[in-house]
Amino acid sequence: EPEVTQTPSHQVTQMGQEVILRCVPISNHLYFYWYRQILGQKVEFLVSFYNNEISEKSEIFDDQFSVERPDGSNFTLKIRSTKLEDSAMYFCASQGLAGNEQFFGPGTRLTVL
């Protein structure tokens, strides 16, 4: 069964450093999303991406964040200068044309020291 994959599973970085979180969505999907989940809290929407551009973004997704689909398979989330409060699980999700089900990856745990 096709699935969304994410790398790395755990990323540790120093405050102020740049990180890139990578996702490989399900191959025939067209809608892509990033969410984050701070430990013990609910999952929060960050950004959605369709047709090579951002469809919607939340207040969390400020100028320090960017997304890119550099080729036909990868979907990346970049945080330019990480802050302590960026520590969270980051989930990528993708969705096909049929239905509204978003399929989630296993997540990347980002720890900012």
Added chain:
Amino acid sequence: GESVGLHLPTLSVQEGDNSIINCAYSNSASDYFIWYKQESGKGPQFIIDIRSNMDKRQGQRVTVLLNKTVKHLSLQIAATQPGDSAVYFCAEIAGANSKLTFGKGITLSVRP
């Protein structure tokens, strides 16, 4: 503001019993509701969904009920099994291909 929330933070049930997890939402414009299950160390996994023009939908051992009058969503799990132990989230969507707005998770713990 708009929010989706859960009434109880934890639920403990006996194996074999039925479980009911409740959720309240406040965005009357939402037209699609989903229940997700999240096991430790994993991403949310789709369980069942329901459109706003329905009041009940059944899956395998799970039933989702929607009461738009009181903006209430519930997930019923029949014959709860140890493998059902997880955190459950309700989520809503307003508009096709739009973002998911999640509620606070509730932990379901199944006693053997």
